[in-house]
Amino acid sequence: MITLASMGSVAPLTPAMPANIQVTLALAIILFAIGLVGFLTRRNMILMFLSTELMFQAAALAFVAFGRMWMDLSGQLMVIFILTVAAAEAALALGLVVLLYRRKETLSSEAWAELKE
Amino acid sequence: MSTVAIIALASAFVTHATAHTPTASMEPALLTTLALALGDGAIAAADGHAVDAAHAVHSTSGYADVGPLHFVKAVANTDFAWLKWMLLAPLVSVILCGAMAMFKVKGRLPALFTVATFGLSTAMAIALYFQFGPTLFATHAPLTVPFMDWLSLTWGPGPFQSFTANLGFYIDGISMLWMLFVTVLATLIALYASEYMESDLKAGYARFFFAVSLFVTSMLILVMSDNLVGLYLGWEGVGLCSYMLIGYYATQPGATAAAKKAFIMNRIGDLGLALAIFLIWTNYGTVQYDSLFQAIAGSTSEAVQGGWSKAAIPFLLLLAVCGKSAQGPLFTWLPDAMWGPTPVSALIHAATMVTAGIYLLARMAPFYTVQAIGPEWAETALLTVGWIGCFTAFIGATIACGQFDYKRVFAYSTISSLGYMVMGLGVGTAFGGVYYVFTHAWFKALLFLTAGAVMHGMAGQVDFRKLGGLLRVPGFRLTMICMLLGCLWLATAPFSAAAESKDIILLTALTSHVQQVQWMGWIGVLTAGITAYYAFRVWFRLALGPVKIEPGADQHADHGHDDHAGHADHAHGGADAHAGHGAAHGGGAFHPHAPGFRISLVLTLLAIGSVLAGLPSYLAHSQGFNWIQRFVQNSSAWMRAGNSEEHGQILGRDAHSTLFIIATTVVVAGFLLAWILHAKNRALGDRLRASMLNTTGLKWIPLGSEHGWYVDQFYNAIIGVPAWLGAQLLAFTDRFVIDGVIVAAIGRFPGFVARVFQPLYTGTVQSYALTMAGGIGLIVAWVVWVWLSGGAS
Numbered sequence: 001m002i003t004l005a006s007m008g009s010v011a012p013l014t015p016a017m018p019a020n021i022q023v024t025l026a027l028a029i030i031l032f033a034i035g036l037v038g039f040l041t042r043r044n045m046i047l048m049f050l051s052t053e054l055m056f057q058a059a060a061l062a063f064v065a066f067g068r069m070w071m072d073l074s075g076q077l078m079v080i081f082i083l084t085v086a087a088a089e090a091a092l093a094l095g096l097v098v099l100l101y102r103r104k105e106t107l108s109s110e111a112w113a114e115l116k117e
Numbered sequence: 118m119s120t121v122a123i124i125a126l127a128s129a130f131v132t133h134a135t136a137h138t139p140t141a142s143m144e145p146a147l148l149t150t151l152a153l154a155l156g157d158g159a160i161a162a163a164d165g166h167a168v169d170a171a172h173a174v175h176s177t178s179g180y181a182d183v184g185p186l187h188f189v190k191a192v193a194n195t196d197f198a199w200l201k202w203m204l205l206a207p208l209v210s211v212i213l214c215g216a217m218a219m220f221k222v223k224g225r226l227p228a229l230f231t232v233a234t235f236g237l238s239t240a241m242a243i244a245l246y247f248q249f250g251p252t253l254f255a256t257h258a259p260l261t262v263p264f265m266d267w268l269s270l271t272w273g274p275g276p277f278q279s280f281t282a283n284l285g286f287y288i289d290g291i292s293m294l295w296m297l298f299v300t301v302l303a304t305l306i307a308l309y310a311s312e313y314m315e316s317d318l319k320a321g322y323a324r325f326f327f328a329v330s331l332f333v334t335s336m337l338i339l340v341m342s343d344n345l346v347g348l349y350l351g352w353e354g355v356g357l358c359s360y361m362l363i364g365y366y367a368t369q370p371g372a373t374a375a376a377k378k379a380f381i382m383n384r385i386g387d388l389g390l391a392l393a394i395f396l397i398w399t400n401y402g403t404v405q406y407d408s409l410f411q412a413i414a415g416s417t418s419e420a421v422q423g424g425w426s427k428a429a430i431p432f433l434l435l436l437a438v439c440g441k442s443a444q445g446p447l448f449t450w451l452p453d454a455m456w457g458p459t460p461v462s463a464l465i466h467a468a469t470m471v472t473a474g475i476y477l478l479a480r481m482a483p484f485y486t487v488q489a490i491g492p493e494w495a496e497t498a499l500l501t502v503g504w505i506g507c508f509t510a511f512i513g514a515t516i517a518c519g520q521f522d523y524k525r526v527f528a529y530s531t532i533s534s535l536g537y538m539v540m541g542l543g544v545g546t547a548f549g550g551v552y553y554v555f556t557h558a559w560f561k562a563l564l565f566l567t568a569g570a571v572m573h574g575m576a577g578q579v580d581f582r583k584l585g586g587l588l589r590v591p592g593f594r595l596t597m598i599c600m601l602l603g604c605l606w607l608a609t610a611p612f613s614a615a616a617e618s619k620d621i622i623l624l625t626a627l628t629s630h631v632q633q634v635q636w637m638g639w640i641g642v643l644t645a646g647i648t649a650y651y652a653f654r655v656w657f658r659l660a661l662g663p664v665k666i667e668p669g670a671d672q673h674a675d676h677g678h679d680d681h682a683g684h685a686d687h688a689h690g691g692a693d694a695h696a697g698h699g700a701a702h703g704g705g706a707f708h709p710h711a712p713g714f715r716i717s718l719v720l721t722l723l724a725i726g727s728v729l730a731g732l733p734s735y736l737a738h739s740q741g742f743n744w745i746q747r748f749v750q751n752s753s754a755w756m757r758a759g760n761s762e763e764h765g766q767i768l769g770r771d772a773h774s775t776l777f778i779i780a781t782t783v784v785v786a787g788f789l790l791a792w793i794l795h796a797k798n799r800a801l802g803d804r805l806r807a808s809m810l811n812t813t814g815l816k817w818i819p820l821g822s823e824h825g826w827y828v829d830q831f832y833n834a835i836i837g838v839p840a841w842l843g844a845q846l847l848a849f850t851d852r853f854v855i856d857g858v859i860v861a862a863i864g865r866f867p868g869f870v871a872r873v874f875q876p877l878y879t880g881t882v883q884s885y886a887l888t889m890a891g892g893i894g895l896i897v898a899w900v901v902w903v904w905l906s907g908g909a910s
Contacts, residue, residue, distance in 0.1 A: 036890055040883050048882070113880030 024065035032058035043108045045097050049090075056086050181495035182487045183545075183756045186414040191259040191287065191343075191407040197249065200286050201264050203241040203296070204341065207334040210234040214327035223319060227326035228311030235304040235333060242296040249288060253751050259289035261343050261407060268346065277402040287343030287406050290748035290755075291479050291551060295340040295472070298558050301726075302468040303333045309566055309719040310460035312712075313573055325365060329464065332358035336469040340476055345394045345404040348477070352390060352441065355470050356383040362464075363457040375453035382450040386440015390477070393433035400427050406480070410753055413483045428491070431484045431498035434477060435505065442474025442535045445505040448513065449828050452528040455579075459569025462524065466531045467562035475535070475554050478502070478542045479754035486756065500633055503543025503626075507637040510536030512826065514647040519822025522579045523655045524572065527564050529825075530607055533648060534561070540641060541622035544634050547754035549621035552745045556614040556730040560606035563723040567600040570720065571659065574710040577669035581655055586664035592711025597660045599720045604656040606727055608649035608788060611781045614731030618745075619645065620776060628765025628772050642783055649787030657796035668707045 035054030042048050060082045067075015097107070104111045210230040217227055249260055264284045271279040288296075307329060314325055335354025342348045357380075364376025398404055401412045438444060443451035454465055465471060485502070487495045513533030520526045534557050541550030571587065572579055588597045609616040623645075626638030712720070733744035749755055767775040794802030809815045821827060877888070 036886075039886055040890065043883070109882045110880075116878045116880030 021065050021069045024068075025062060028058045028061040028065065030058075031055070031061065043110055045100065045107050045109050046094075048109060049093050049097065053086065053090070056082060181485065181499050182492060186483065186486060186488050186756055188410040188414050188483075188753065189257040189259070190411065191261045191289075192256075193261045193263065195262065197245070197260060197262045197286075197288075198264075200241070200245065200262050200288075200341070203238045203245075203300075204264075204334060204337050206234040206237040206241075207231075207330045207337065210330040211327060211334055214323050214330055218321075218323035218327050222323065225311070225318070225322075227323040228307070228314075231307045231326040231330050232304060232311060234330065235300060235307050238333070238337065239300040239304050242293075242300045245288065246293060246297060250293070253288075253290065253293070254747055257751050259287055259407070259751075262286040262288070280398070280404075282344045282346035282404055284347060285343040286341045288341070290750065290752035291476065292340045292752070294551065294555065294745070294748040295476055296337065298555060299333065299336050299340065299468045299472075302558055302562050303329075303336075303464065305719045305722055306460050306463050306468065306562060306566070309463075309569075309716055310458070312715040313460050313569060314458060321365060325362070325458070328358050328361040328365070329461075332362065332464060332469050336473065339473055343406055345397065345406075345409075348480075349387075349390060349394060352437075352473060352477075353387065355473060356380060356387065356441075359383070359454065359465055359470050362461040363454045365457050365461065369456070372456040375450075375456040378453050379450040382447050383440045386437045386447060386474075389433040389436025389440065393430050393437065396426050396430050396433065400430070406753065410483055413486070413489045416488050427489065428494040428498075431481075431490060431494075432501065434481050434484065435498070435502055438474035438478050438539065439505065440474075441477070442471045442539065443532050444474070444509045444535060444539055448509055448532045449825065449832065451532055452516075452525050452825065455522070455524045455528055459524070459565060459572060462528070463562045463565035463569065466528070466565055467558045471531065471535055472554050472558065475538045475542070475550060478539065479547050479551055479749075479752070482542065482547055482754040482756070499543055499545065500631075501543070503540050503634060503637050506536045506539030506541070506543050507640050508536070509533070510540060510644045511640050511647075512536075514644045514651065516822055516825045517651040518647060518654070519819055519824075521582055521823075523581045523659060524565070524568050524579050526651055526655050527561070527568055530564075530648065530652065531557075531561055533644060534607075537619060537622055537641065537644075540626070540637055542754075544622065544626040544629060544637060546621055546625040547752075548743075548746050548749045549618060549625055551749050551754065552618035552621060552733070552743075553615070555745055556606070556618045556727070559723060559727040559730045560603045560615060563599055563720065563727050564603035564607060566716070566720055566723065567596050567603060570596045570712040570716050571600075572669075573716075574712065575666060575668050576707070576710075578667060579669065581658045583667035584659055584665060585662045586660070588660040589664055590666070590709055590711075592709065595717055595720060596712055597656075599724045601656055601660065602724050602727060604652040608652040608784055609645055609780070610649075610784060610788075611777070612731070614727060614729075614734070616780070616784075617731050617734035620780060623780065624765075624772060624776050627767045627776060642779055645780055646783035646787040649784040650791045653788055653791035654795050657791055658799075661796050662799065666707065666709060668709075 032055050035051045035056075035058060038051035038054065039048050042051065060079045063075040063078045063082070065075075067073065067078075100112065101107055210227075210233075213230045214227040216222075217224075252258075253260070262285060264286060267284045268280065268282040270281075273279075307326070310325070310329065314322055317325065332355060335351045335358060337351070338354060339348055339351025342351060360376045360380040363379050364373045366372040394404060397409065401409055403409055403412070439447045451465075451471070455462055457465075483489055485495055485498050489495070490498065510533045513529045513531075513536055517526045517529035517533065520529060534553070538550045538553050538557070541547070541553060571584070571593070574593065575584060578584060587593045606613045606615040609619045619641075623638050623641050626634050626641060629635055629638070733746070737743040737746075765772045767779075794805065806819055809819050824830070
């Protein structure tokens, strides 16, 4: 586990106040809920994709919050990973959306309902 | 030499023999050698049994007790390291011929490789005899020569905690004898085959000689190995090669069926050998001959421990012998082995295959003693060996009487002769058994090769009813004279080498103090008469009478014309041959394909060998020892040669002269019967057969004999048919129970589950997401509920 203390050169921070982490986590929950509701209610594939990005960032925020709480850099490390994956995935997902759009001339996800077969 | 002269010669020979006052005036050039033996051929053979007479006196618990055993410890000597080349030479031929077969190279080279390497092995076997023989006969110590590490395991310091079976050689009397005749005969047969197989130059020539070389290599491994695992390697090797060679004409269904039959029958025997080796190791902790024999010699009958696991060894070995040497219940593969090319039959019957069983029996003779398995089992084991041999000899001879295919007659005669050899070992004369192996090897190779020459020349005709008078067909005279010699030897004509050896077996049996063994002897005497009948039944039909040639129509049919062009030494059928077959052949010009130089040479050499095979016995009196007996004396088989009472009696008279009179009478009776029914008055013979076939009570005799007493059909009924029914049952189970019930149930379950849950799949991404979110919601609700109810505190 990488801790600031173990790195030596940086002065240890005081642990975050309990109120702070509650606020941060509440913000993460709100972000996640917005993303989820957006994903469930929208049919436009680009908007659905944006909603998933929101949920992603909610998770990243929670990581940062917990990392702060434990004075542990792993949380922030994980955020870097999440951002990288999200960037890669965004390229892929948008590319897919473009391809799907070319097939059906629509962005609605319902146009692809036959994939259930 | 005309037909009449042959008959006169034979009759004169027989008459003299019957009178038992043969004189040197009995003349024919052929028999001058025999004359050397006048007086007491058979008698001299039994000399050297003085050792055993002592045993016989003190033996109290039946004839399996041969007194204290003593085996001279083997001496290792690396000076004989060159012996490995005896094995490696044919192996080189295996590799070269195999490569040529693989790359489909045509040409006569494979035969050259084979004959040359076999010749090398022969030379080495003879060199070994001259270099090591005198030492062996003087010190009685077998020779061991290390060759190559193979299996050598140790997992502890104790006596049963290591296992050694290296490739090494153990040379004593019997292995040396086997090496000598196997290599000599294999060389001659390969030389013969080089001409015989010429019609296959474009097809399987290389493949044939590949298998022949491997055959001889395996046989040499079998007889030279210093342990049972090496013997097993060779044992399996000859089994494999016999399979390849019997099924050589692989396009013919009969040949492949015969090959499979031979292989499977042999596998049954091989199972016995494998189990015997396992039991030998668990009981003695070694599979090396030398330490094994020392271990047996060290134990006494009172101290035999091990119960069934020791007692089973000789019976399992006997099972192995039954498979390989075509004995008792497993003999039916040998007649079918006729499907292979004839040189293969000669090889199997004379040198490389069936004699392996006798070798095993002689080599493992110490296991049939009271020291190894206790008095009761030893006697039972020996009597079983004797009875199996005795019955096989008798059954084989009776079947041979009913066959019309001359090769099959000779095949059944081999079964019968092997029965004699096994019986010899069973009644307690390893010398008699081994000597008969030696003489039999010569004359049986001769018989098969003459039969092959006839078959080869007559376009594959194997039915002797369709041939006749061959003695007068130019080019076949030598063949028929050689066959006459072979038949005389097979019939154990008095003073022949075969008779010298067979009489030892009969003498030992008839003079035994065990009642059962005497019965075996009498059945053996009767069998000798039957043998004389069927041997001459073939020869008279083939050689005498009006010339008759109905060519066969199989793989040699193409020999008719084209092939002949290149052979300067091929004498074509002359005028009388044409006259004879004109009617049957519709005027078509069939030329009998007379044997060429190589076949004639081999036949002559084998005929000489057959005659000389009797020399050890003829010279025994003047030399003071019998050459063959000396080999057996210096081997693990020797104490089994005991128990022949030197001064025994038969029917209250002197054993030797009585046996001679009885055996001669029986043989002459069989000969005369064959002469009347098949030479003098063939119509009578045919009428006799026809009337037997028409009589309800007698019908079974000719029919049963012709069909091998229906043994094959019997096996088919008790094994083949139940196996087929079982297969049908299993097929039914597979189709309806496994496929129909079990597989269908397993296969349809997921489908059923899928149909239940399918409505959940709407195709709308949001509904899936909602399901997931709902699932997460449920989990969160559960966590909260647990938390609120105090579970998490």
